[in-house]
Amino acid sequence: MKIIACYSNKGGVGKTATSVNLAHALALAGKRTLLCDLDPQGASGFYYRVKPSKKLQHDAFFKDVDKFTKSIRGSDFELLDILPANMTYRDFDIFLSRMKNSRSRLKKALKAVKNEYDVVLLDCPPNISTLSESVFKSADHIVVPVIPTTLTERTYEQLLQFFDRHKLGKKKLIPFFSMVQRQKNLHTETMERMRKKYKKSFLKASVPFSTDVEKMGIHRAPVLDFARNRPAAKAYCAMWDELQQRI
Numbered sequence: 001m002k003i004i005a006c007y008s009n010k011g012g013v014g015k016t017a018t019s020v021n022l023a024h025a026l027a028l029a030g031k032r033t034l035l036c037d038l039d040p041q042g043a044s045g046f047y048y049r050v051k052p053s054k055k056l057q058h059d060a061f062f063k064d065v066d067k068f069t070k071s072i073r074g075s076d077f078e079l080l081d082i083l084p085a086n087m088t089y090r091d092f093d094i095f096l097s098r099m100k101n102s103r104s105r106l107k108k109a110l111k112a113v114k115n116e117y118d119v120v121l122l123d124c125p126p127n128i129s130t131l132s133e134s135v136f137k138s139a140d141h142i143v144v145p146v147i148p149t150t151l152t153e154r155t156y157e158q159l160l161q162f163f164d165r166h167k168l169g170k171k172k173l174i175p176f177f178s179m180v181q182r183q184k185n186l187h188t189e190t191m192e193r194m195r196k197k198y199k200k201s202f203l204k205a206s207v208p209f210s211t212d213v214e215k216m217g218i219h220r221a222p223v224l225d226f227a228r229n230r231p232a233a234k235a236y237c238a239m240w241d242e243l244q245q246r247i
Contacts, residue, residue, distance in 0.1 A: 001114040001115075001117060001119070002119045002140050002141070002247065003119075003138055003141075004022075004119060004120070004142070005122040005124055005136075005139040005141075005143065005241075006019040006022065006122065006123055007122075007124040007132065007135060007139075007143070008144055009127060009128050009132075009145070009158060009162075010081050010126055010151070010152055010153070010155040012145065012224070013126075013178050014147075014213070016180050017223075018236070019037075020123075020216065020222050021224055021233070022236060022240060023035040023080055024077060025236055025237055025239075026078035026080075027079040028081040028224070028242065029244075030079065031079065032118045032119070033079060033081070033120075034081050034113060034117045034120045035080065035081070035082050036120055037083060037084050037085040037086060037091060038122055038124050039084070039089070039124065039125040040046055042084055042086060043123075044084070045073075046075070047216055047222065048082050049076065050164075051083045051084065052084040052086035053067075053071035054088070055067050055071065056068065056071040056083075056088075060073050061089075061107075062106070063111050063176045065112045068083075069112055069113065071083060072113070076125040087096070089125075090130075092131045093131055106131070106137075106138045107138035114165065122139065122158070128162060134172055136166075137168075140172070141172055141174055141178065142246070143243070144176060144200075145177075146175050146176065146194070147177070147179045147180075148186070148188075148190035148191045149186060149187070150190075158177060159173070165202065174201075174246060176203040176205060177202065178206070178207045179208075180208050181209045201242070203242050205241075207232060207236065207239070208232060210223075210232035212230050212233070223236065
């Protein structure tokens with residue numbers, strides 16, 4: 001079982017949209033997929049019309065295997081299941097800080113489903129915290145959406161610095177450009193500069209800024225379902241094709 005996290009230390013960069021569409025692309029490719037929402041806002045579950053389990057509190061998530069597995073919900077799509085979030089997840093960091101080996105707790109929890117899925121995809125909250133450190137340790141690969149603007153470039157550099165300081169494997173990080181508007185000189189210039197600076201780190205595939213992505217909340221479905229032939233859907237498919245070669 002592979003663990004892939006979709007993470008950014010900056011909010012509003014298309015992280016959840018990427019998680020939702022990438023999970024659907026994995027399932028379409030024949031991978032038994034579990035989308036695990038770690039963000040207390042629960043947007044991934046909302047997009048897939050899945051209600052959170054009130055029984056899966058922050059303590060049960062890491063300690064109670066039975067409650068953990070029983071909280072997994074099927075989606076409307078074959079081979080794709082959802083572990084939805086609830087508001088108690090906001091206390092993950094407090095709870096983890098009291099536990100021994102806190103950075104290993106997430107991986108131990110996910111071992112409960114290692115024989116059921118080919119891929120577990122983690123939709124992570126946008127901060128650097130005890131939970132995110134656990135994600136960094138648990139994930140085999142970390143997909144990082146980067147809007148080609150100054151602030152998002154800065155937060156990506158901060159993430160790299162954090163990995164350096166804590167001696168984490170930067171090879172896990174797979175950045176890509178998100179919400180791209182090619183008519184903007186700032187976007188095209190930033191993409192060109194960052195590709196040169198980080199060489200082959202960034203995926204060639206990039207996701208455009210798209211009203212189809214914004215409409216996911218109306219349709220409550222991934223773009224790949226209701227706008228399959230549109231540019232955003234094709235971009236997510238291209239991303240998955242490229243990711244397969246990396247991982």
